[in-house]
Amino acid sequence: MRITRHRRWMLPIVAAAATGLALTACTGDIADQEAGDVDCTDYEQYGTFDGARVTIGGTILDLEADRLVESWSDFSTCTGITISYQGTSEFEAQIAVLAEGRNAPDIGIVPQPGLLQRLAAGGWLIPASQAVEDNVDEFWSPDWKQYGTVDGTFYAAPLMASIKGYIWYSPAEFEENGYEIPKSLDELKTLSETIAATGAKPWCAGFESGDATGWPGTDWIEDYMLRLHGPEVYDEWVTHGIPFNDPQVAEAFDAVGEYLKNEDMVNGGIGSVSTIVTEAFQTAGLPILDGECSLHHQASFYETFWNPDGGDANTVAPDGTVWAFLLPPAEEGGPQAVTGGGEFPVAFRDAEEVxxxxxxxxxxxxxxxxxxxxxxxxANKGLDPNVASSELLKQSIEILQDPNTTFRFDGSDLMPGAVGADSFWRGMVSWITGQSTSQVLDTIEASWPTS
Incomplete structure (x- = not known):
C-alpha cells in the first residue's frame, strides 16, 4: 500500500452559513486546484466531479479541525469536489433540529452511536453506499460496523477512534520506588494502597467539563463493568437488558468508589474528594508532573494535555516524563478488553459526490x-501503526487492530441521550458529592426512556 501525502498551506478560512450551524472554530473550504503537484493515483477510484460541493459539520475543533481539512485536500484536488467543513461545540445539540428543518450539512460527523440511532429513527439519514460498506467490511471489525447500523440498515462507517481506560503515571517515580505495572485489578488496588501508606494520595481526578460535567466518571464505571462482568453483560447493560440498578452495576460503582470516594486515595495535588467535581478534566492529571499524585485514569487523547503551555517539555514515552498502561483485567492473564470512542460520518443528502x-x-x-x-x-485495519505521531498512539492502534482485543464502545454514548448524556453524567456528580450507590442507580434507572 502506497501512502501519498502532500502537505500544503491551508486555503483561506471562509464563513459558510449554509447549514445554519453556529461556527465556533474551524471552517475549511477546499476548492478546485491544479492537480499537477499531487499524485492522484490513490483517488482515481472516486471519479471526477465538475463544480460539486459537499458540506461537512461536526464537533471537531481548532488544530484537529485544521488537520481534518488537510486530510482530504489531495482528494478534493484530484476529484474536483469542493469540501467545506464547519466545526461547532453545538453540533450534537443542533443537528437533529437542522435535519428536521432540512438544513443539515451534507455529511455530519456524529460522535455517538446513540445520536446516530436518533437521527436514523427520524428518517433523516441516507444509507451508506456499497463502496462505503465494502470498505467497512474490509478494514473494520464487525463490532465497529454494528455501531453504524440501525435496524439492519448500514448508515455510516467509523472514522477516528480513541482508547479509554489508560492509567497515566510517571516512569521515574515508578522506577525510584520499585513500583510494578499491575497485571490485575487486585494488583492495582495493592499498588494504590502501597502509595497511600506513604502518606501520599495516589490518584488525581477531575470530572468538570461544562454542561458535560461527570462524563470522566462514566468512563471509570464502563471500564469496570467490562472487566468485572465481561462483554455480554456490558452489552446487556448499555441496551437496558439489565436495569441500571442491577447488582452487577452496583459492584462496578463500589469498586470505583474504593478510589474516587476514598479521602486516602484522592485527590492528590488538588484537594478532597469533593474537588473531583470542580477540577477540569483537562488539568486533573497534571499533579503527576509535580509528584503530587501517581495515577490518573483517562483516554489516549489525554496525551495532548501534558504540555498545557505548548512546547514539548514533558515527553510521553516509556522512559519519558509520563507514560500509561491500560487498566488491567480483573485477573492476571485475562482477556484484553478496552472501551473507546469514535465518530461516524452520516449523510443527509443523497448524491454521488457525498x-x-x-x-x-x-x-x-x-x-x-x-x-x-x-x-x-x-481502528481501520489498513492503517500502518508506524505513521502514528507518538509511541502511545502507535501502541493504541496495535491494540485496536489485535484480533484478540475485545472492544466495546463507550457505554454512555450507546445509551439513550436521556441517560448517557444526562442522568448518568449527573449521577456521577451526585455520587461523588455524597449520594449512595443505590440512590444514584435508582435515579438513573428511573430516567431510562420507556419507549
Whole structure:
C-alpha cells in the first residue's frame, strides 16, 4: 500500500452559513486546484466531479479541525469536489433540529452511536453506499460496523477512534520506588494502597467539563463493568437488558468508589474528594508532573494535555516524563478488553459526490493520511501503526487492530441521550458529592426512556 501525502498551506478560512450551524472554530473550504503537484493515483477510484460541493459539520475543533481539512485536500484536488467543513461545540445539540428543518450539512460527523440511532429513527439519514460498506467490511471489525447500523440498515462507517481506560503515571517515580505495572485489578488496588501508606494520595481526578460535567466518571464505571462482568453483560447493560440498578452495576460503582470516594486515595495535588467535581478534566492529571499524585485514569487523547503551555517539555514515552498502561483485567492473564470512542460520518443528502467523500473517509488511504498528520488514531485495519505521531498512539492502534482485543464502545454514548448524556453524567456528580450507590442507580434507572 502506497501512502501519498502532500502537505500544503491551508486555503483561506471562509464563513459558510449554509447549514445554519453556529461556527465556533474551524471552517475549511477546499476548492478546485491544479492537480499537477499531487499524485492522484490513490483517488482515481472516486471519479471526477465538475463544480460539486459537499458540506461537512461536526464537533471537531481548532488544530484537529485544521488537520481534518488537510486530510482530504489531495482528494478534493484530484476529484474536483469542493469540501467545506464547519466545526461547532453545538453540533450534537443542533443537528437533529437542522435535519428536521432540512438544513443539515451534507455529511455530519456524529460522535455517538446513540445520536446516530436518533437521527436514523427520524428518517433523516441516507444509507451508506456499497463502496462505503465494502470498505467497512474490509478494514473494520464487525463490532465497529454494528455501531453504524440501525435496524439492519448500514448508515455510516467509523472514522477516528480513541482508547479509554489508560492509567497515566510517571516512569521515574515508578522506577525510584520499585513500583510494578499491575497485571490485575487486585494488583492495582495493592499498588494504590502501597502509595497511600506513604502518606501520599495516589490518584488525581477531575470530572468538570461544562454542561458535560461527570462524563470522566462514566468512563471509570464502563471500564469496570467490562472487566468485572465481561462483554455480554456490558452489552446487556448499555441496551437496558439489565436495569441500571442491577447488582452487577452496583459492584462496578463500589469498586470505583474504593478510589474516587476514598479521602486516602484522592485527590492528590488538588484537594478532597469533593474537588473531583470542580477540577477540569483537562488539568486533573497534571499533579503527576509535580509528584503530587501517581495515577490518573483517562483516554489516549489525554496525551495532548501534558504540555498545557505548548512546547514539548514533558515527553510521553516509556522512559519519558509520563507514560500509561491500560487498566488491567480483573485477573492476571485475562482477556484484553478496552472501551473507546469514535465518530461516524452520516449523510443527509443523497448524491454521488457525498458518497464519494464518505467512501474516501472509510478507506485505508484516508486513515493513513489523517493519522500521519498527528494527534489521532483509527481502528481501520489498513492503517500502518508506524505513521502514528507518538509511541502511545502507535501502541493504541496495535491494540485496536489485535484480533484478540475485545472492544466495546463507550457505554454512555450507546445509551439513550436521556441517560448517557444526562442522568448518568449527573449521577456521577451526585455520587461523588455524597449520594449512595443505590440512590444514584435508582435515579438513573428511573430516567431510562420507556419507549
Amino acid at each position: 458518497e464519494a467523500v464518505r467512501a474516501y473517509l472509510s478507506s485505508d488511504t484516508w486513515a493513513n493520511n489523517r493519522v500521519g498528520l498527528g494527534g489521532v488514531i483509527s
